[in-house]
Structures are given as structure tokens and as C-alpha cells.
Amino acid sequence: MRYRVLITFIIFAAIILLPYWIYLPLLLLAILYFPLFWEGILLGLVIDVLYGPSFSLAPHSLPHYALYALLAVCLTLPVRKHLRTYA
Amino acid sequence: MNYLPRNKSRNALLKPISLLIGLFILGVVIFSFFDGALIQAVTPVWLSENVASKKFAGFFSYFHSQGALIAENESLKERIASLELSERARSGEVINVLGRQAEAEGVAATVLSAPPQSPYDTLVIDAGSSDSVGVGESVYLPEGVLLGQVSQVFGSSAKVSLFTTPDMKTTAVLERHAVPVTLDGAGGGNFRIVVPRETEVEVGDRILSADVFSHYMAVVEEVIMQPTDSFKEVLARSPVNVFSIHQVLIRP
Numbered sequence: 001m002r003y004r005v006l007i008t009f010i011i012f013a014a015i016i017l018l019p020y021w022i023y024l025p026l027l028l029l030a031i032l033y034f035p036l037f038w039e040g041i042l043l044g045l046v047i048d049v050l051y052g053p054s055f056s057l058a059p060h061s062l063p064h065y066a067l068y069a070l071l072a073v074c075l076t077l078p079v080r081k082h083l084r085t086y087a
Numbered sequence: 088m089n090y091l092p093r094n095k096s097r098n099a100l101l102k103p104i105s106l107l108i109g110l111f112i113l114g115v116v117i118f119s120f121f122d123g124a125l126i127q128a129v130t131p132v133w134l135s136e137n138v139a140s141k142k143f144a145g146f147f148s149y150f151h152s153q154g155a156l157i158a159e160n161e162s163l164k165e166r167i168a169s170l171e172l173s174e175r176a177r178s179g180e181v182i183n184v185l186g187r188q189a190e191a192e193g194v195a196a197t198v199l200s201a202p203p204q205s206p207y208d209t210l211v212i213d214a215g216s217s218d219s220v221g222v223g224e225s226v227y228l229p230e231g232v233l234l235g236q237v238s239q240v241f242g243s244s245a246k247v248s249l250f251t252t253p254d255m256k257t258t259a260v261l262e263r264h265a266v267p268v269t270l271d272g273a274g275g276g277n278f279r280i281v282v283p284r285e286t287e288v289e290v291g292d293r294i295l296s297a298d299v300f301s302h303y304m305a306v307v308e309e310v311i312m313q314p315t316d317s318f319k320e321v322l323a324r325s326p327v328n329v330f331s332i333h334q335v336l337i338r339p
Contacts, residue, residue, distance in 0.1 A: 016129055016132055016133070016204075017132070017136060017204070018204070019203035019204055020203055020204065020205065020206035021203065024206065036103055036107075038106075038107060038110055041107065041110055041111050041114060042110075042114055045114045045115070045118045046118075046125070047206065048118070049118050049121075049122045049125050049126070050125065050126060050129065050200070050205075050211070051200070051204070051205035051206060051207045051209050051211070051246075052207045052209070053207070053209075053238055053239070053246075053248065054119070054122070054238075054239055055115065055119060056115070056119055057112065057115055057116070062115070063115060063118075065206070066111060066114065066115065067111075070107055070108070070111045073107055074104050074107060077100055077103060077104065078100060
């Protein structure tokens, strides 16, 4: 759990300070690695608030990266059940 | 009653997905109200990053003197080009005939964040409504290059959409024969233009803003045309490196 919070803060710091080609792959990896990484949606919203145009719940002005994060987290739910890892 | 295992797993997914959608909706509502506050909270971090990067840039420029000279040369070329254009526009009688006045000095602002930090091709600047900056105002480089428009204004900061933002369309003029064109933003400081095949365009041609002041906007990098095409695609780029913008001017 602490590891998950730490990674969330690292990605948040990366969103503020680092280029998008670093923090977007980090965000995707976190979504794939942690089960039900809902923090990814909030981090996507942070990207949209800091850098994107104004958004709302209207279909034409939804926040892009939060939406992508939501889709990614939802898609990983059924996929994760079929994944097997071997130590 | 017994259910098939497949249905059970589908029902098990419904709950977390609906929770995630609920979180998304709640997040959009809350974040859309506090966007200015979040930018305000992050601004000190960006400012200190700017100060740190300037100090380190000074340190590393000692080792990269050739690169610094090239960058300075590029900057001076841009300045000469834009001064030529503005001088031509001012010396002409067009402005007098139209009864226009010379451009206002504008508000100077420091860039807090720029691409590649932003995946949207936007800038965040440290001037806002308290500095009389308004939505829709034009944003220039101090050298005179037209960059974009203010898209959102907060108390002491604002967001600028660059004309190179993907899917953004801007009217401009090809300098060679004063042909009006539409610049399609392609991201990363690039534009795409489609013109009829008869239109004469060459690499290095300048593209200017469609207003009377004819600000420098882009330079043609590549012309793509197949023998069977009735149109040709022109790829242009912003004359400045959008990844290294530090200061801008905002004019109404």
C-alpha cells in the first residue's frame, strides 16, 4: 500500500516537472501493475487541469487523459484475472 | 438458483467499473471548479524549476558554447525576419488607410510550463486577469513571432493554446504570392497545409498571419505531392522551438 502511494506521488511530481513522454508511460505501467489503480483517473485529471483546455461532462469537452486512464483501468480488470506471473 | 460462472464474473466486474465511472464523474465536477486553484498551487514549483534550470543552463553553456551560438544565431535571424515584416507593414499605407494604430506594447509574461511537459501543445504563463490578460488575446514571442491565443485565464496565470495544437485551424497567408491558407495544427510545433497543386510553394517560404501586421508564423519544411494528386500537402513548422520558450508577450 505504501509502495502504491509512493508511486502515485512520483507520477504526480513527474506530471509537474517532467516531459509527457516520461509520465504517460509511467502512468500506464502503474495502471497495469497495481490492481484497480483508481488513482490513475485522478492523475489523468491533473494532467487535463494543468495542461488541457477547460473541460466538463459534456461529450465534446471531456478531459482526454482522465478518460484514457478510466478506459485503461476498466480494460485491465478482466485482463488481470487471466494473467499469471511466476516468481 | 445456480448461475453460470461466466455470468458471475461479469457481475463481479460491474461493481468496480461503476465505482470507477462514479469517481471519474465526481473528479470532473470537482476538478473543473478548482482548476485555477491547482495551477496556483503548482506555480511556485514551476517558478523554482525555471530558476534552477536557468542556473544549470548557465553552468552547462560553458561546455556547450557551439550549441548556444547556434541558438543565439537562430534567435537573431527570427528577430531580423519579424522586424523586417513589421517594418514593411508599418511603412505601408495600408494601415493608415484602414485607420489602424500601431500595435500596443502588450503584457510580458514568463512561461511556467511548455511542451514537452504539456501533452496538449499549451503554455502556462504567469500573467492572468490581474494583469489585464483576457481570453482570445494573441501571444507573441518578444522577437515578434505569433505563437497562439490565450484560452483560459486565472487570477495570476493563464493558459495559451499554441496554433500548432492538434486540430486547431488558423487562417494565414503564404508570403510568396500572398495566397490565403489554413494552417492545421499537427502538434510539436508543426503545421499541415493543403493547397491546390498549381500553387507555387517552396521549402523555406514564410507563412504570415492574416492580419495587417503580417506576423511571422511558420516556415515551409517539406512539400509532398503525388503526380496524380490535385492538391499538394505542405508541412511547415513554427520558426521557434516550442520546447524552449521562456518569455512571451500578450497583446489584445
